Amino acid sequence: MNRVNSWVTYLQVAPLSLVFLLFLVVPIVTIVVVSFFDYSTTQIIPAFLLQNYEELLLSPVTWQTYLQTLQFAVITWVLTLLIGFVIAYYLAFYVRSPTWQTVLFLVCTIPFWTSNIIRMISWIPFLGRNGLMNSALLQLGLIHEPLEFLLFSNFAVVLAYVHLYTLFMVVPIFNSMVRIDRSLLEAARDGGASGWQTLWNVILPLCKPGIAIGSIFVVTIVMGDFVTVRLMSGGQTASVGLMMMNAMSLLQYPAAAANAVVLLILVLLTVAVMMRLVDIRKEL
Amino acid sequence: MARKSNGGIGRRRMLKGAAGMAGAAVGSGAITGFPVIWAQNNKNIVLRQCGTGVSAINEIAEKCKADLGITLQMTALDSDAVVQRVVTQPNSFDIGDIEYWMIKKVFPANTLQAMDVKKIKLFDKIVPIFTTGKLKPDSVIAQGTAPSTVSFVEGAGSTKFAKGQTQWFTAVPTIYNADTLGIRPDLVGRKIDSWKDILDPKFKGKTSILNIPSIGIMDAAMICEAAGIVKYGDKGNMTKAEIDKTIEFLIKTKKEGQFRAFWKTFDESVNLMTSGEVVIQSMWSPAVSAVRGKGVPCTYQPLKEGYRAWGGGLALAKHLQGAQLDAAYDYINWYLSGWVGAFLNRQGYYSAVLDTAKANMTEDEWGFWMEGKPAKGDIKNPQGQVVEKAGAVRDGGSFYDRMGAVACWNAVMDEDRYMVQKWNQFIAA
Numbered sequence: 001m002n003r004v005n006s007w008v009t010y011l012q013v014a015p016l017s018l019v020f021l022l023f024l025v026v027p028i029v030t031i032v033v034v035s036f037f038d039y040s041t042t043q044i045i046p047a048f049l050l051q052n053y054e055e056l057l058l059s060p061v062t063w064q065t066y067l068q069t070l071q072f073a074v075i076t077w078v079l080t081l082l083i084g085f086v087i088a089y090y091l092a093f094y095v096r097s098p099t100w101q102t103v104l105f106l107v108c109t110i111p112f113w114t115s116n117i118i119r120m121i122s123w124i125p126f127l128g129r130n131g132l133m134n135s136a137l138l139q140l141g142l143i144h145e146p147l148e149f150l151l152f153s154n155f156a157v158v159l160a161y162v163h164l165y166t167l168f169m170v171v172p173i174f175n176s177m178v179r180i181d182r183s184l185l186e187a188a189r190d191g192g193a194s195g196w197q198t199l200w201n202v203i204l205p206l207c208k209p210g211i212a213i214g215s216i217f218v219v220t221i222v223m224g225d226f227v228t229v230r231l232m233s234g235g236q237t238a239s240v241g242l243m244m245m246n247a248m249s250l251l252q253y254p255a256a257a258a259n260a261v262v263l264l265i266l267v268l269l270t271v272a273v274m275m276r277l278v279d280i281r282k283e284l
Numbered sequence: 285m286a287r288k289s290n291g292g293i294g295r296r297r298m299l300k301g302a303a304g305m306a307g308a309a310v311g312s313g314a315i316t317g318f319p320v321i322w323a324q325n326n327k328n329i330v331l332r333q334c335g336t337g338v339s340a341i342n343e344i345a346e347k348c349k350a351d352l353g354i355t356l357q358m359t360a361l362d363s364d365a366v367v368q369r370v371v372t373q374p375n376s377f378d379i380g381d382i383e384y385w386m387i388k389k390v391f392p393a394n395t396l397q398a399m400d401v402k403k404i405k406l407f408d409k410i411v412p413i414f415t416t417g418k419l420k421p422d423s424v425i426a427q428g429t430a431p432s433t434v435s436f437v438e439g440a441g442s443t444k445f446a447k448g449q450t451q452w453f454t455a456v457p458t459i460y461n462a463d464t465l466g467i468r469p470d471l472v473g474r475k476i477d478s479w480k481d482i483l484d485p486k487f488k489g490k491t492s493i494l495n496i497p498s499i500g501i502m503d504a505a506m507i508c509e510a511a512g513i514v515k516y517g518d519k520g521n522m523t524k525a526e527i528d529k530t531i532e533f534l535i536k537t538k539k540e541g542q543f544r545a546f547w548k549t550f551d552e553s554v555n556l557m558t559s560g561e562v563v564i565q566s567m568w569s570p571a572v573s574a575v576r577g578k579g580v581p582c583t584y585q586p587l588k589e590g591y592r593a594w595g596g597g598l599a600l601a602k603h604l605q606g607a608q609l610d611a612a613y614d615y616i617n618w619y620l621s622g623w624v625g626a627f628l629n630r631q632g633y634y635s636a637v638l639d640t641a642k643a644n645m646t647e648d649e650w651g652f653w654m655e656g657k658p659a660k661g662d663i664k665n666p667q668g669q670v671v672e673k674a675g676a677v678r679d680g681g682s683f684y685d686r687m688g689a690v691a692c693w694n695a696v697m698d699e700d701r702y703m704v705q706k707w708n709q710f711i712a713a
Contacts (some may be wrong), residue, residue: 043371043393061709068712130560148489151561152545234545235495236538238712246711249364250497250704251371 028264035257044253052258062243062259066266069240072154072229073222076161080218081211083162084169088210089203091170092177101178108170120160120231127151127159152234160232161222168221169214176210177203212278216271223267326353329611334359335366335381337550338570338633339458339596343666344624352618354611362549363496370395375603379612383596385429385498385694387454391443396599398437398452403613406620407453409637414457414595415449419688428502428520428693431457431595455597456616457636459628462591462686466557466567466575469583476585479503480511482564488542492556492565495546497707499694502592503566504530506691510589520695524702531706535713546711550574557582569632572679573671584679590691591680629653630666634683656682 035052038045056062087108095101111119126132127150134146149155180203188198226241240263247256333340337360345356361369363383367390370380374395382390390396401407412418417425417432425432435454436446446452467476474486482491493507494500505519505526514529516522522530537543544562547553554574556562567584575582598619600612618624625641628634630649635641642650651657656678663672672678680686697703 055705059705059709061705061712065712124555125559128559128561230548234492235548235711236543236545238708243708243712246497246704246708249362249368250700251368252701252704 031257031260031264034254035261037254037257039252039254044251052254053262055255056258056262061238065238065240065243068237069223072157072161072239073219075158076165076222077215077218079158079162080166080169081215083166084173084214085207085211087166087170088174088177088207089199091174092180105174108167112167116164117227117231119164120228123156123160123163123232124151127156152232152236154233154237156232157229157237160228161225164228165218165221168217169211172210172213172217173207174210176207180206208278209280212274212280215274219270219274220267223263223270326611326614329353329608330355330357331378331608331612331615332357332359332376333379333381333598334361334369334377335379336361336363336383336596339381339628341627343627347623348615348618351623352611352614354615356615374601378601378604378608379615380599380601381458381596382455382599383594383694384431384434384455385594385696387434387597387599388429388445389696391434391437391445391454391599394443395602396454397602397604398440398442398454399456399600399613399616400440401451401453403617404453404456404620405617406637406640409639410457410620411634411636411638413460413687414597414636419684423688426590426593426690426692427516427518428592428695430693431460431597455599456620457595457597458619459633459635460593460595460687461569461633462593462680462690463566463568464587464591464680465564465585466553466572467583467585468557468560468563468581470581471560471563476564477588478510479506479587479589481587482507483511483537483542485542487564488540489544490561490563491543492545492547492553492562493543494553494566495548495711497704498696498700499592499594500546500566501527501530501697501703501707502692502694504534506589506592508533510587519692521697522699522703524699527699527703527706531710534710538710538713573632573665577669577671586680586686586689590689591686592692592694593687593690594694627666630664632678634687638683652676652678654683656680656685 034044036048036050038047038049038051091101091104091108095104124131128134129146129148129151131151133150134143137143138146184202184206185198188202193201224241226239226245229237229239229242230245240259244256244259244263247253247259331354333356335358340358340360342358345358348354348356359377363386366380366382367386369376370382370386370390371393380390380396414431414435417423417430434445436448436450437452437454438444438446438450440452442452445454465476465479465482471490472487474481474484481487482493493503501522502519505514505516505522508514508530509516509519513533514526516526545552545556547556547565550568550571553565553567553571556565557567557571557575558578558580569584572582572584598616600609604612620637620640622637622640622644625635625637626644626649629641629645630653632653638654642654645653648660649663652659652663652672659672659674659676661674662670663676665671
């Protein structure tokens with residue numbers, strides 16, 4: 001009987017395991033294998049070389065680019081967390097009616113019905129030298145020269161990231177917040193806690209799983225991004241994703257694969273640290 | 285180079301269907317064992333053409349269907365993606381519309397087959413840039429990957445480029461042109477006549493060059509040479525030391541804030557220019573027309589050091605055979621027969637066989653586009669929109685003035701791998 005049961009269990013997990021094996025494990029193993037290959041202008045040559053990693057890790061450009069990417073990730077993370085938390089807090093605690101909560105929540109997701117790229121590109125005419133922002137500021141007399149840093153700069157990149165990815169913070173944090181038992185808040189108030197104390201000692205700890213999930217989304221997306229960096233920095237700044245993209249476009253797949261492996265390790269470590277700090281399974 | 289990347293997805297989706305249809309056609313041909321039947325009936329032939337957006341023009345596909353019965357399925361990709369597809373997915377296309385510098389890179393991968401010049405009816409009429417390499421008998425072959433150096437291979441199945449002319453032609457030229465800097469004559473406020481003018485401190489933060497390493501490095505080389513920073517043996521095939529010096533100079537210039545942005549696609553260059561973000565930049569000819577089309581003045585400025593030229597051609601996939609191969613030759617012969625040539629010339633490009641194109645254009649059109657004469661009436665593009673008013677003269681003048689002043693062809697270098705690493709450094713710096 002037991003034996004049959006265990007077979008049934010294996011059968012039940014088989015489809016998902018197969019899917020993971022085929023579409024996750026196999027590709028990643030391939031990438032790792034290819035990262036040791038040699039290449040020429042037109043072909044990839046099976047080999048076991050460390051040259052791709054050497055060229056990657058010994059180049060100061062790689063380190064600069066990784067630092068730049070990490071910097072983008074950290075700044076974006078802080079900003080999306082702050083904004084996302086405030087929005088989620090407002091939705092969960094200020095909006096009383098569940099109907100309005102749902103409506104406002106849907107309003108937050110509306111921008112997601114349009115393409116990511118469109119939302120990004122629409123910033124370009126807005127922020128340009130002769131764009132809406134600069135014309136408005138000039139006409140108000142606040143500035144005398146157009147602000148050049150608004151577009152094709154790191155500022156523009158971070159702005160686009162925050163605009164694009166804040167929702168990834170809002171959703172899981174909001175989800176955590178609505179699950180908080182309201183009697184805990186009453187108890188806190190009865191116990192004499194101020195609003196800030198309740199927020200800091202009750203709400204925030206209970207939101208940790210949501211924050212962690214949102215953070216994983218935002219950090220991993222930003223670390224792997226290349227489109228936003230390319231469009232918003234006007235090619236002035238590089239990111240790890242862009243480096244890979246450049247290598248791939250010249251058929252230098254092994255070099256790109258080596259870079260992908262390094263990035264994967266870095267992102268996995270980051271996620272592992274987050275999981276260490278917060279048990280997100282509580283949320284699931 | 286996604287010079288025109290609109291509708292890429294639509295085309296790609298069409299391609300999927302086309303692949304199935306082509307597969308069915310080939311398959312049924314194989315079963316009956318009479319592929320000859322197809323040659324007499326091009327209606328059932330589907331040719332899948334993949335290439336850079338420049339010559340993936342729907343009107344050409346429609347006209348081809350009407351004239352020959354061949355269904356042409358076009359996929360427009362950027363140049364890097366074309367190289368990738370030709371090398372890694374040789375069965376996904378029948379005709380590669382590729383640029384000459386790519387030919388040097390992809391032909392050795394043995395996924396394309398050389399054409400028999402005897403089957404190309406107008407072969408002798410093809411502009412000699414692509415055969416002897418000399419526009420006029422006394423011309424000097426420019427630096428870089430000059431088309432004539434990769435136009436012929438040694439034998440039918442060979443992938444080795446021949447020194448002189450042979451019977452085996454790698455690609456039939458489609459479109460070629462001479463590139464230079466585009467300027468906003470209303471905003472530059474001075475005379476521009478050299479590549480080095482892009483370095484003028486007056487234009488700080490208002491210039492751009494393109495971020496496609498293989499072409500960007502050439503524009504950079506034209507600039508560096510004009511400014512006397514680097515002296516090159518061959519700009520199209522730099523030594524490591526020359527690459528180092530060029531990139532070092534670019535990084536320094538970038539850090540000083542000379543560049544506003546680095547563009548990668550056609551539309552980006554148009555937007556940079558129309559919005560006034562930049563006033564002088566590397567540009568492609570149709571981008572200049574697009575800027576003018578929006579009512580913004582833009583000049584494709586001839587420069588004293590000469591042009592950077594590029595060209596593309598149709599190459600046949602290795603797997604083509606029997607009826608499909610015959611249809612591909614029909615298509616190529618049709619391509620050179622004049623209608624397409626006139627169409628391309630009206631876009632400001634140049635076509636491979638001039639005589640037949642001329643026969644399909646009005647005298648005024650030919651005079652304006654090819655001879656550098658002032659337009660007598662309004663000049664229209666192939667879609668019928670007026671692009672130049674009567675009296676206008678083409679920037680740079682006649683075909684011979686422009687193509688005769690080519691300093692360098694787009695190229696792929698022996699130190700390609702090193703160059704790309706250095707280029708990445710420049711972009712990351």
